[in-house]
Amino acid sequence: MSPVSTVTEPEEPGERRGTGSTVSAPAAPPAPARTGGTAKRRRAAGPAQEPPLAHRVITVSLLAVAAVYFLVPVYWLAVSSTKSTSDLFGSFGFWFSHPHPIDNLRAVLSYDDGIYVRWFLNSLLYAGVGAVLATLLSAAAGYALAKFDFPGREGVFNVVLAGVLLPGTALALPLYLLFSELGLANSYSAVLLPSMVSPFGAYLCRIYAAAAVPDSLLEAARIDGAGEVRIFSTLGLRLMTPALVTVFLFQFVHIWNNFFLPLVMLSDSDLYPIQLGLTSWQGYADRQPELYQYTVGGAFLSVLPLMILMGVLQRYWRTGLTEGSVKS
């Protein structure tokens, strides 16, 4: 057994969670509802032995200190995005000074013929299209690896697993050299193509499909005369949905946050994603001081959607986050 598989090889899904209490479905998928239910049950079991006040005060104080650490930089960004360039340097960072958020917003959006909007849409394109396609490809691959027995299956799976451990940026540089030989560098596909592959997604989908898609159901569909593609697209994808949501979110954030790949691939600023655009503004700010303000304002604007997404979706993320790690 290779070292990777010792830690990542899943065992039979049924025996891993809720031993005993939820035996009703032996191959039950790790359903998100159950994790939520567990938490609720635990809370509900509590009222008889409410923890002492001192415990609660200590716990909440520690959590509050940590919250300050995580939120203060975001707060600084929010405050600073309302300032003028001179106030950015000349006033106390943690408090407002002559705020004019709307003017700043307009300046950021209109600078250089609205290049910021273009960058934003580029980011959306890379992350959105890349993540959707990556999810579908991972789903198909994971489904095939989990539900079909064919020679070389474990070999393929181990190669994919090794891909999870390969550092992406170490590959980005040779990938650029390769793509420039193929004439692909400095184009949308230069960033999109690598974004469509997620070894981790394929891995997660295999684990999940093995647990959530019962063989008997597939057999029944086959006997009913359904084609394999149809079985996959109607049954497989539906049963794998929780895992697919996780893969999509992972990949979306991964592409959105990726800096190295577009940096090496793209030279035309019209193709830049937002991160690359903002660093180019920061680079010019020495000569054009107002760009400091645009960088700050643009940065704030760019993190807003993703942070809202994080806040709303983080509860869905839990499904599958540990599918790969559960071992004993």
Next chain:
Amino acid sequence: MRRPTRTEARAARTAALFLLPFLALFALCFLAPLGYAIQQSLLRVERTGPLGLGGETREVWAGFANYSHALHDDGFTAGFARVLLFGAVQIPVMIAFATGLALLLDAASARWVGFFRTAFFLPYGVPGVIASILWGFLYVPGISPLHEMAHSVGWDIDFLSRDAVLWSIANIVTWQFTGYNMLVLIAQLKAVPTELYEAARIDGANAWQVARYVKLPLIRPALVLTTVFSLIGTLQLFAEPMVLRPLTNSIDSGYTPNLHAYNQAFTSDNQHIAAAEAVLLALVACVLSFGFLRLVGQRPRRPKAARRGTPVRRRARGGAR
């Protein structure tokens, strides 16, 4: 007994159909660049013409010359030593921090759990580049309110000095990823059967003992996973030093191996050496992550505390039946 039936052949064909799109792109974006990097790393550019200056260039076999050049380049090896030191300090700190937060949020005495969890996780939505720009403003003496506050209480600290800047970068990475790791750990905690906690409580374990002897051993697999991903991430450190570099002269062009390889390729136009450095980086990442997995994988499958059959464990088994 093994002979491929028609059903099996059909299964293999279908599997190939489903696998092909993924594998084709995987080959293009993972295997091909790896092979290409290895090939490029074994070549060098030779100039022809008088004094090797003019005319044509061609690629010739270089053997391991590029590797030996990279390994004898003090800038490159120093970058490696730096990220290893970084990982040795930052990863344990971050994982411990994340574990602490996960256990606190999971404790019965926690309140406003949803708010805190969201607050801790929020920085994960801030890309590394933006986080670095943001913290950069909080580090630079002229602008930073942190600097101003420290100064007003008589503490003059330079976040970007030669000694401090590595830890300032560590802070950015910790800020960004602690919440994410915490979420992974929480997910694992939620997968633990409730009966186990109840049994421990009935046995008279206090909150601390439950966390230390029941929860911690049970989230070990998630700890391994987050550590390995952090390790791979650390070796690839790039965006943070790249963004902070204009702000300070404590960060040189080879501050991390990745930065060094990038500058070899794009500033010095040494693609072959850059390829060798990329291969070395991938190699070290694989050796370290496999090594770590092997190190922890050889332990007994069940955490020791549980295996010894402590009262908690025995009761839990009974309770779950």
